[in-house]
Amino acid sequence: MHLVCRMVCRAGCESRLLKTLVALPLLLIAIAFVRAAPAGAAELFAAGSTGYDVSFPQCTTPLPSMPYSFAIVGATGGKAFTQNPCLASQYAWASISGRQPSLYMNLKSPVGSNAEEAATGPAGVCQPTDEMCRGYNFGYKTAQHATAYAKAQSAHAASWWLDVETMNSWLSDTAANARVIAGAIDYLKHEGVTVGIYSNPSQWQTIAGSYSPGLPVWTATAPSAAQAPTFCSRGFGGGTVMLVQYLSGSHDANYACRAEDRLAVVGAPVGPVGSLATIAADGDCLNVRVTPSVTAERAACLATGAAVTLLDGTVIADGYRWQLISATGVNGWVASTYLRAGAAPSIPAPATGTFAAAPRFGPSGQALVVFNGGSVDQLETAAQAGGATGVWAQDAGGTYQLLVVRGPVFVNAAFRAAFPAGLRAATALTLTR
Numbered sequence: 001m002h003l004v005c006r007m008v009c010r011a012g013c014e015s016r017l018l019k020t021l022v023a024l025p026l027l028l029i030a031i032a033f034v035r036a037a038p039a040g041a042a043e044l045f046a047a048g049s050t051g052y053d054v055s056f057p058q059c060t061t062p063l064p065s066m067p068y069s070f071a072i073v074g075a076t077g078g079k080a081f082t083q084n085p086c087l088a089s090q091y092a093w094a095s096i097s098g099r100q101p102s103l104y105m106n107l108k109s110p111v112g113s114n115a116e117e118a119a120t121g122p123a124g125v126c127q128p129t130d131e132m133c134r135g136y137n138f139g140y141k142t143a144q145h146a147t148a149y150a151k152a153q154s155a156h157a158a159s160w161w162l163d164v165e166t167m168n169s170w171l172s173d174t175a176a177n178a179r180v181i182a183g184a185i186d187y188l189k190h191e192g193v194t195v196g197i198y199s200n201p202s203q204w205q206t207i208a209g210s211y212s213p214g215l216p217v218w219t220a221t222a223p224s225a226a227q228a229p230t231f232c233s234r235g236f237g238g239g240t241v242m243l244v245q246y247l248s249g250s251h252d253a254n255y256a257c258r259a260e261d262r263l264a265v266v267g268a269p270v271g272p273v274g275s276l277a278t279i280a281a282d283g284d285c286l287n288v289r290v291t292p293s294v295t296a297e298r299a300a301c302l303a304t305g306a307a308v309t310l311l312d313g314t315v316i317a318d319g320y321r322w323q324l325i326s327a328t329g330v331n332g333w334v335a336s337t338y339l340r341a342g343a344a345p346s347i348p349a350p351a352t353g354t355f356a357a358a359p360r361f362g363p364s365g366q367a368l369v370v371f372n373g374g375s376v377d378q379l380e381t382a383a384q385a386g387g388a389t390g391v392w393a394q395d396a397g398g399t400y401q402l403l404v405v406r407g408p409v410f411v412n413a414a415f416r417a418a419f420p421a422g423l424r425a426a427t428a429l430t431l432t433r
Contacts, residue, residue: 044102044158044194045070045242045256050225051097053104053245053252059086063093064251070094072102072161072254075150079106079168080142081114083149091155104161104198105146108168109180110138117141122183131176139183147191159194161218166203174209185213197237198245201318204236205295212238218254222246225253230266232257233319236295267321267337271310277325277339279306288332292322299332307343308334353378356426359386365433375422376415380405388431393419 045051052064055074071094076082084090094101109131110118119126121137143160150157162184170177181197188195196216199207203220217239222228228244232255235241241262244255270277279286285301292315302308306327313324313333320335350356353374359367367388371379383391384405391403395418403415 044099047256047258049256051254051256052248053254054090054094055104056084056086058090058251059084061250063090066096068097070097070099070102070254070256072104073155074105074163075103075146075155076106076163079113080108080138081117081145082106087150087155088153091153100156100158102159102161103146103150103155103157104163105143105184106163106165106168107139107142107180107184109171109177110134111169111171122186131171131173132179135171135176135179136183139180139185140187141183142180143184143187147188157193159196159216160188161196161198162188164197164199164204164207166206170207174207174211178208178211181208181211181213185215196242197239199236201234201236201294208237214238216240216242218243218245220245222255225255228255229257229261230319232261233263233265234294235318265316265321266319267323267335267339269314269321270323270336270339271341273310273312275310275341276343277308277310277323277341278343279304279308279334279338280340281338286334286338288325288327288330288334289322290332292317292320292324292333294318294320296333300327300330302327302330302334308339350426353382355382355386359388359431361387361431361433367431369429369431371423371427371429373423373425373427376403376412376419379403379423383431386431388433390432392430392432393423393427395419 046069049069051068051070051072053072053074054063056077073087073090073094074084075087077084091101115138118134118138122140123133123136126133126137147160162181164181185195194216196218197204197213198218198220200220215237217235217237219231219234219236219241222231222244223246225246225248228246231244232241241257244257245252246255247253279302281304285303287298288300288302289296290299291297295318308325308327311324311326311331314336315322315333320337322333323336323339325332325334325339350372352372354372356370356372359369361367367386369386371382374382379391380403383403389405391405392400393403393415395401399418401415401418404411
């Protein structure tokens with residue numbers, strides 16, 4: 001008030017004082033509005049810095065010591081409509097960083113305990129089977145419950161994050177699940193706070209499908225601090241990744257993404273259009289996606305070593321360089337980091353008429369061998385060279401047939417009749433001396 005008077009008096013006009021006093025309430029309202037405006041998520045976490053998140057599991061364990069640039073505390077006890085019993089003390093610990101702490105809450109569908117909360121709310125009185133109505137009410141009231149508890153504990157959030165994980169109970173209907181999330185978002189926006197989503201691309205796809213609220217993203221599952229920046233380009237739900245969570249010792253640590261981190265791409269260009277490449281997926285199969293995204297529908301899964309043809313299409317998305325490829329019976333997109341230029345070196349087929357390894361006869365005078373395929377004459381020659389006098393082989397009907405090495409024609413007639421074309425593929429046999 002004194003500052004306003006001095007300003008007016010310096011103007012030299014008492015009439016202006018009355019006008020100023022009349023306008024003062026509006027001025028104060030405007031100032032209050034500016035102060036209450038939520039900060040953007042990027043302003044809350046210094047780019048390139050690291051912090052921690054804690055919640056009820058850490059109530060009885062030591063919390064990380066300084067230095068840390070920011071901290072996020074769980075307000076709920078792992079599920080919707082529950083409470084973190086040590087929120088107040090953890091909030092005090094989080095404040096030591098010098099930045100106002102952020103809070104997060106768990107979401108789930110209106111199933112199991114507290115499902116009755118979905119019956120009424122801002123979406124109206126819902127029919128028992130109307131999951132869209134029930135979901136919105138439940139999400140809205142979940143956020144209402146969590147923020148009320150936080151205020152009661154004097155925990156004032158710089159931003160609120162909605163924990164969307166498959167470990168909580170969700171319906172198979174992604175559209176209904178999205179309504180839960182939308183209800184929580186709307187309540188928090190009504191409260192005038194910055195809202196973000198904690199999940200990862202695969203969990204988000206499973207729970208919310210194509211729902212795209214376009215909010216800041218806090219993503220999970222980075223394997224280490226060194227690799228955390230590479231996850232900054234792997235957004236979901238139409239949002240930009242602000243934070244990447246990884247495990248540091250026994251605590252959850254978080255990396256605040258820089259702008260340049262979001263430009264990082266995993267995988268280099270593989271080769272020219274029309275050239276061959278080979279799948280190199282660490283012994284596993286490689287997902288072929290319908291569209292270039294880690295959450296897109298899977299068209300096939302190609303085994304390591306499979307040859308593909310590079311088609312005219314390269315897209316950067318979700319932190320990967322995606323390559324359009326063609327393989328036997330399928331066209332689609334794969335992450336180029338799992339491709340190697342050129343066809344895989346061919347492995348020569350075992351020579352026919354040979355054993356995979358030299359026969360080793362035991363005390364009983366028998367040896368188990370694998371014949372690499374060939375005619376009966378080739379088998380007989382190989383058996384003789386290996387020191388055998390007889391060969392036992394199982395025919396198509398499961399009966400064992402005997403080939404007497406260099407025996408009379410009539411003795412070996414049954415064996416030759418059982419294998420008129422020889423043994424076409426690798427076959428396990430028993431040799432006798």
